[in-house]
Amino acid sequence: MGERVTFSKAFAAALALAAAAQLAAPAAAGTLAAVKGRGYLICGVSTGLAGFSIADQQGRYTGLDVDTCRAVAAAVLGDAGKAKFIPSTAEQRFTLLQSGEIDVLTRNTTWTLARDTGLGLTFAPVTYYDGQGFMVAKKLGVKSAKELNGASICVQPGTTTELNLADYFRTNHLSFKPVVIAQLEEAENAFFSGRCDSYTTDRSGLAGTRAGKAANPDDYLILPEVISKEPLAPAVRHGDDEWFAIVKWTVFALIAAEEKGITSKNVEDMRKSDDPEVKRMLGTTPGLGQQLHLDEAWAYNIVKQVGNYGEIFDRNVGKDSPLKLERGLNALWSQGGLMYAMPFR
């Protein structure tokens, strides 16, 4: 922080134009007004990770991250369809958000201290609790990550994955050769063509890659070790509390809807529910929407158009998807998981 002040002072002192320059700095905050004025929401997503954000043949994006973004669009604009997606590499994503090119980053991004403080970002609640793992070809005969001494490992740059990988091998006194490739597709190709013995990323990502890209998914094994905590969460720019609250409560609304048994199918009937919290949530009893500077039907729109968290999970990464991931840590708190929404009052 000290350095920053010296920098600015030096420039200000050296140049008489400092005052004029300050006037032209773009106005802070106001993401909500900007989105409403523009008429659509812009989200940063991955360049194609099955289950989280991937474009189909028609160019339509699907995935858990995509649905989080669509939920925000439904809450803010009343229409989940009014969301645009900008694909970004792991390296570009924070700059996209910092520079204001996107409104929300919904791109399987791990919440860490350094990112929360040094990058000018704020993380909304976690949408997927993940952990890093390793995938190998079954014919390699490896059953545990501890057997990977000396292996070549494909990894993407600019990720927590890259750091966890180094930490894990340091801790276990093993050696490895990273092959660091920026484009996800190239990294996956390198692994499947045998350039690397193992490919490492979040276990959900491994499942997505195996289901979506492997010639024969049964030839590949995801090793049992989970070497890190990877809480994947949406992020917004630091300092815009109004917008942060909207994204945060959109995620809570998804979780709370599942908790209360509100689904995209029964949401109409649930409006007539006797449960006072459900009534507050869905706007039958007005007040909460106004406090978020949104329409009273914000949560109703989310659930009606996108579904609750359980529906989103099942269709994108869970039992109704090719990934077939277990709910595990991502089950509701009441069912032994970590998904917990703050009270709607």
Place this chain on the structure above:
Amino acid sequence: MAGQRRRSRHELRPGAIAIQAAVLAIVLLLGTYLVHNTLVNMARQGIATGFGYLGREAAFEIGETLIPYSPADSYGRALLVGLLNTLQVAIIGIVVSTVLGTLIGIARLSGNWLVRKLAWAYVEILRNVPLLLQLIVWWDLLRVAAPPPRAAWQILPHIFVSNRGLVFPTLIWSPVYLWMGVALMAALAAARIVARGKKRAAALALILPLALFLLAGAPLAWEVPELQGFNFSGGHTLSPELAALLVGLIVYTAAFIAEIVRSGIEGVSRGQSEAAAALGLNRRQALRLVILPQALRIVIPPLIGEYLALTKNSSLAIAIGYPDLTAITYTTLNQTGQAVEAIALMMAIYLALSLATSLIMNWYNARVALVER
């Protein structure tokens, strides 16, 4: 006298000076405004600034390093690893592409129809396909064509080719080698000073290091690569990434150098080769003794541009996973979030590399330039 003096093209009227000063002032003000605006915005968004991050632990591993490096080292050292990798590619690339380009440039003017046409096809195809595409093709080829390490091809004793690269034995360092080098240098220096005993000094240059080597008990130990687990351990590995990058850059740049060499040779007046022929020199002698030395003077200035391009093009390494300066900078940028500093530092380093290359080549150019008496 002042009134009669004709203005040279480089002299400026007072009005023109004022305009140039105004343009310069505007450019400076704009630059200042941009820098200041960036700092203000970054401060407001709570983005960290400064170069303090260079001393912090990098915590990521690098696949190929010329100096010892571990994740416990700093970001600064990681960048140094990247810089050395870039330098390695640039130096090998420049040397080999010059040799290859010169050969192809000469072949372009060959009397043999087939050789001439092949060289022409080489140049036209390679310089008209985007380099990034070529790199990815080379990389895919090297990866797909070669077998996995457990089924590696042994092309020579202890030298293996697999999809992990080319593995070859390395000599284990012994302090005697240092002294052998010193002896060689001393003998060579002696040969320069004592003009008469040239032959004797040359013999000395050969015998002295050899004697030292034998005296020390001929320490010749090789570190031989062996298949251990999944990969080869020991020896040195030329990875598919580095190989693809080098091959791609060399083959691409050589096409441009060939054209420069060809135009250089054609730029030497026809009378020179006729005069050489009249003196009884055959074609090869004429080329070596008369044409090429003169062509060199024409060739060097455009060659500098190609060398700079090769160095800068090496940053495409990031696409195929070779840890050059750009790749390490991007990783650093992303782990620290300090995009402005990281990019500024990278730009400064590439600028310094380019300026150094220009400086060396301009010095060489001045040396070989025709000195008119």
